[in-house]
Amino acid sequence: MRNSKHTATISLAVMAAGFIGTLLIEGPPWVRFLQTGFEAGLVGGLADWFAVTALFRHPLGIPIPHTALLPNNRDKVAKAFISTIQNDLLSKQSITNKLAEIPLLPRLLSAVQEQLTVDSTKAAIAKACEFIIRQLPLDKLADYAEKEAARLIRELDMRQLLEKGLAQAYAKGYDEKTFDFALDMAERLVSKTEIRDRMGAMAAQALTHMKTNGLMQFAMNAFVGFFNEEKLGQLIQQFILSGIAGMRDRENPNRQAVLESLRGWLNEPEHRSGIAAELEGLKAQLAEEMQLRGKIMDLLVRLQEQAVKSVGQPLFVDTHVVPFVQRLIQRLENDPELLKRLETGLKEQIARLIEANHHRIGVLIKENIDRFDDETLIELMEDKIGSDLQWIRVNGAVCGFLIGLVLAGLESVLR
Structure with missing residues (x-):
């Protein structure tokens, strides 16, 4: 942005210098011809500088009406921006239609198969298995097993x-x-x-x-x-x-x-x-x-420790988890009807999730916009689009100069 702003300033300075220079020089008609071009270029450059500056702040700090448009209309701009993204660019229907075109489950199964060969994934699976085993509610399991064992004993003929x-x-x-x-x-x-x-x-x-x-x-x-x-x-x-x-x-x-x-x-x-x-x-x-209960609890604790020890073995995932997942994936891939039902069910669940949470897109955008004060937001926008806006100033000066030359030519012809 700094380079483009520097270029725009130079273009405006060239137009101003050309206008002043030709204004002070007495000479042949072509000097007046150039003067008209520089004058129009200076006017165009100044007008575009005013327009670009007025988007973000008051020109020269003067509170001219209808300037500093973005800070003064921050809520309107934010609402329009949110509405455009939420209702047009990322509407529920557009997301759902795009989702229907993507074969989610086959891609998911393919990604799972690829990840099963990665050492970090295997380590994560082992850690997850250990975590699940340690989170088992042994007290509740012991209570349930005790009740069932007592019931079975009572029901013995x-x-x-x-x-x-x-x-x-x-x-x-x-x-x-x-x-x-x-x-x-x-x-x-x-x-x-x-x-x-x-x-x-x-x-x-x-x-x-x-x-x-x-x-x-x-x-x-x-x-x-x-x-x-x-x-x-x-x-x-x-x-x-x-x-x-x-x-x-x-x-x-x-x-x-x-x-x-x-x-x-x-x-x-x-x-x-x-x-x-x-x-x-x-x-x-x-x-x-x-x-x-005490005996069952002791048994469950021993089984838990043995399971954790087994999960911690280097070849546990390769020996047990990977073959199980591969067999499951192969079964799904060999059953097109089941694969189709699961794909449909997955997309329906995602569609319901989108339907229930689509409004959060606008909430999220607004929350992010509200995090910035006016100056920070202006700096952010200038950083992203400021360079293009500065080129408007350059184009205004150049186009004004060319239009001035055309008008001067027409004037000389029509006289």
Whole structure:
């Protein structure tokens, strides 16, 4: 602007100097001819200087009416400017029409695919995943999980569960495995020396206090005198161990009898009902005493920390996020109907957003204009369009000079 203003000033000075110079010189007709041109150029230059200056401020500081047009009509100019942009240049219909021409979703998907290969994007995704995981409301999740777990426990049908459990136990031979486990425990218990001695002492005491008559009493006393506690314990131990060894044989009648008796007892409806009732009481007690919320909360905290640790791994985004997003994009691209529906829905949402917020364009422009005082706004406008306005002054001086020459020529011809 300074260069153009300097040029305009020089053009005005040239016209003034030419006019004064020709005015002082007495000479041939062509001097008067040039004088007319310089005079018209001076008038044109001064008139355009006045017009350009009057747009922004009072010429020479004199408050001439209809000057300093922009400061005096700031609100009108601002409203006209806002109206032009809001209702003409950026009208709702023009934005919507332009939006309809742009394939938003394909461009968005393409941009997402390109960004997935950028390291900064991968780092941002990892940070976002970590942030989301840490923002999970664990307290609310624990409360919800506790209520659901308690509800599931309360809704368990223990009679049905018992029947299914026994059916599975019979089908997979768990009853026989349990019986074999009991035999192992009994064998280990009976094989202990202190148990053997205890059994011998108990047998000797029982035989000593047994009361019979006649020959039977005599035989009993002779038996007790021959077998002491240790021998009685060994005899009983061997008898029990021999019985246990026999019970291990799956074809042993005694084993089959015990198992059939146990199964028969379990299959009786009244016994099953009793067991189911016991399980129902245990279920209610279990729901109250398990302190589910604390355990669930501990589990959620551990899962959260494991998830954060997993997200922090260098290959997490490449291994999990990128393939997932690529599969999703590929599915959309391979389904034109779905892509079209999503595109339509996206544009409808943007159109609603434009409809609801279009007036904010004018509000934003006005807020920005109001931030500047008159001097700052004038400086800003002069900086943007001042150079073109200064060239108006140059054109006025040059055109005035040429028009003066034409008029002088016409005058000389018509005389």
